[in-house]
Amino acid sequence: MSGAPLTEIMEKAFDPYLRIDDVTVDRSDVEMLRAIDDCGSLSGAADALERSYPRLQQRVVALEESIGPLVERTRGGADGGGSSLTETARELLVRFDRLVAAYEGVARVDETALSGPVVDRDGELATVETSVGAVLAVAPADAARVAVTIRSDAVSLHAPSEVPRAEGTSVRNRFSGTISWLDTGDAVVRVGIELERDTNGDGADSPELVALVTRKSVETLGLEPGRSIVASVKATAARGIAQDELDAVSTDAN
Amino acid sequence: MSGAPLTEIMEKAFDPYLRIDDVTVDRSDVEMLRAIDDCGSLSGAADALERSYPRLQQRVVALEESIGPLVERTRGGADGGGSSLTETARELLVRFDRLVAAYEGVARVDETALSGPVVDRDGELATVETSVGAVLAVAPADAARVAVTIRSDAVSLHAPSEVPRAEGTSVRNRFSGTISWLDTGDAVVRVGIELERDTNGDGADSPELVALVTRKSVETLGLEPGRSIVASVKATAARGIAQDELDAVSTDAN
DNA sequence: CGTCGATATTCCATATCGGAAACAACGATG
DNA sequence: CATCGTTGTTTCCGATATGGAATATCGACG
Incomplete structure (x- = not known):
């Protein structure tokens, strides 16, 4: 029995996330925060990730409702404004990285x-x-x-x-x-x-x-x-x- | 700065799954197969899990398209028929348990x-x-x-x-x-x-x-x-x- | 005080999910 | 051999969530 070579074609994987007071921070959220950090703006991040601005902005708001301030937003100015991450957001990113690193180890190891x-x-x-x-x-x-x-x-x-x-x-x-x-x-x-x-x-x-x-x-x-x-x-x-x-x-x- | 007690309220978690040729077998799939095994029928499993039969059956079919036979089905008879798991399905369950055990270890450890x-x-x-x-x-x-x-x-x-x-x-x-x-x-x-x-x-x-x-x-x-x-x-x-x-x-x- | 680039908001199209209902198969039973 | 009961299979429709286009708002800078 078990003639099927299940082992060969099977691939271990996982979706890590952090649960914080109702919301779950997953890969795409982390990716989003990173993009905001890189681009210096929500709209730039939306462009870079090829996601729509409204969804992205709403997601930021939803996260902040549970976690607290994540993005420091500025409007107006010559450049129209921009956004930067708070210290809380940075810590979140570090935490997530560590979580992934730990799980990653499991997935890659015999x-x-x-x-x-x-x-x-x-x-x-x-x-x-x-x-x-x-x-x-x-x-x-x-x-x-x-x-x-x-x-x-x-x-x-x-x-x-x-x-x-x-x-x-x-x-x-x-x-x-x-x-x-x-x-x-x-x-x-x-x-x-x-x-x-x-x-x-x-x-x-x-x-x-x-x-x-x-x-x-x-x-x-x-x-x-x-x-x-x-x-x-x-x-x-x-x-x-x-x-x-x-x-x-x-x-x-x- | 980093005044928020992020660590306190944050909870590590993960969704393990096995990727097999396009489909991903996740927790609910495993739960479903277990229920089928326990109840001896798809309809029984649907009842037990309080899920609709059609979705459950379609999911079985979808999984089988990528993985191969998972459920041995019988129709008719005094008891109207029933279903049992194939050896492949059983192996899948064991694999998943091991995956969870490994990840679980990560989550529980300092x-x-x-x-x-x-x-x-x-x-x-x-x-x-x-x-x-x-x-x-x-x-x-x-x-x-x-x-x-x-x-x-x-x-x-x-x-x-x-x-x-x-x-x-x-x-x-x-x-x-x-x-x-x-x-x-x-x-x-x-x-x-x-x-x-x-x-x-x-x-x-x-x-x-x-x-x-x-x-x-x-x-x-x-x-x-x-x-x-x-x-x-x-x-x-x-x-x-x-x-x-x-x-x-x-x-x-x- | 107008401008410009960014942030906020509204609204609609679409895909996905879940379930109710009708249908088909099959052996036991009388 | 017709009926019945249980289960598997399929079809179709409504609810929900997802994603995006268009629009309104803001505010420092020149």
């Missing part, structure tokens, strides 16, 4: 999924028995079986001889494996790691983990296919989702 | 922002001079000055005596500091860390870093206010956003 039953639980922290051993992850309280998602930028690699002692770090998950492939970018390298299977747990998952590391790390650690490596993941960066009846899905590259 | 000029660059990897020393982060290529955001779930803590050698791990950023506060949840603990200031860099930032760790780690490492600690962050988990002219914003709890 994820590995390991699934299995919850064998122990302490509040929102669950111990999950997977094909590669026990994994500690944040998971919803009502899940008996979860799929644990691990972002590749949360995976750290260590030389087998240099693995920090468990007592000395806050990193709770540790996996031994062998590097199976490298995908080298300009400064960042994706590393495919074939994990050692554990005796317990289901065998359903492809035991592959993807790590995102710097090229510098690749050189320092001497990473290359066939090499043994230890991967570690913070429990708080491993997120489980309830999966009581749905079947497992394995590694997902995007 | 972020620390450190800003400063880019002093070195290798592709998308930049070295940023901050008030607490040089930070290696992923940053847009055209930024001369960036704000680096660090998610609290990407921060690992180590006892000062157990810090792994730089040659042995892929973790490139390291900060020494003192624990200033602990916020203990049921299983997860937020740790506030006052970082040691560096001689270089701007002094604009509040040099505080927030880490999210398990309670177990708190016990094992003996974390408590006043204690010296070493925090480490993978370069690939530190994301910079361009900030050439906008002013810095410091720590942001949500």
Whole structure:
């Protein structure tokens, strides 16, 4: 089953927005404020964005009703006037950028999924028995079986001889494996790691983990296919989702 | 100037969706498929969601045109027929859940922002001079000055005596500091860390870093206010956003 | 005091969304 | 074998939101 290559054609995306007292500030609002800042006027912004002036102006008013002054408007003068952003508007832009940057990271990064039953639980922290051993992850309280998602930028690699002692770090998950492939970018390298299977747990998952590391790390650690490596993941960066009846899905590259 | 308590009333949010060959599968689509699964029929789902049948059915058709068969339909019979989800639809639901879980993680986690000029660059990897020393982060290529955001779930803590050698791990950023506060949840603990200031860099930032760790780690490492600690962050988990002219914003709890 | 460029406002065309109603399919039932 | 009940399918119409053309208003500058 699942003969359709859904993974291939599917594209993760998102619409971030900030909700402030009734209004939602989304991408187009931010784009609009930026254009106003650049052009120095509402009408100029409308031209630049090829939007109608009335709508744009109304949108500014609507935003200001909930948020407060965003655009300082001036009328008259040799140049007819103009507008500039208030400090509040600038802060809004910064906030939005940070939000996007954070989400963007999620969308651009590979994820590995390991699934299995919850064998122990302490509040929102669950111990999950997977094909590669026990994994500690944040998971919803009502899940008996979860799929644990691990972002590749949360995976750290260590030389087998240099693995920090468990007592000395806050990193709770540790996996031994062998590097199976490298995908080298300009400064960042994706590393495919074939994990050692554990005796317990289901065998359903492809035991592959993807790590995102710097090229510098690749050189320092001497990473290359066939090499043994230890991967570690913070429990708080491993997120489980309830999966009581749905079947497992394995590694997902995007 | 910036007198408005924007942070207080602002709420991060997002609309995740999957783009598949022209159509976008969003929350309501997923909700619809779930309802069809639960009710065993399109009409039942329409009732349950209090949506009109025609729209719901048309939406199913529209999705299927781009994605492929999602709903197996049967007409006639004692019970008049019914519908069930295909394997493709089930996979879609799992995919969406994972996407939401990943984004959800971003929204729920604290972020620390450190800003400063880019002093070195290798592709998308930049070295940023901050008030607490040089930070290696992923940053847009055209930024001369960036704000680096660090998610609290990407921060690992180590006892000062157990810090792994730089040659042995892929973790490139390291900060020494003192624990200033602990916020203990049921299983997860937020740790506030006052970082040691560096001689270089701007002094604009509040040099505080927030880490999210398990309670177990708190016990094992003996974390408590006043204690010296070493925090480490993978370069690939530190994301910079361009900030050439906008002013810095410091720590942001949500 | 007229001018000019920008801000505010009014009003209308259009696309989109949502729902009511009629229609078709199909197996069980008598 | 006609009837019935439930569900899937289609058609059509009204409400709502969206976008834009035209117009009125403002105010420092020369």
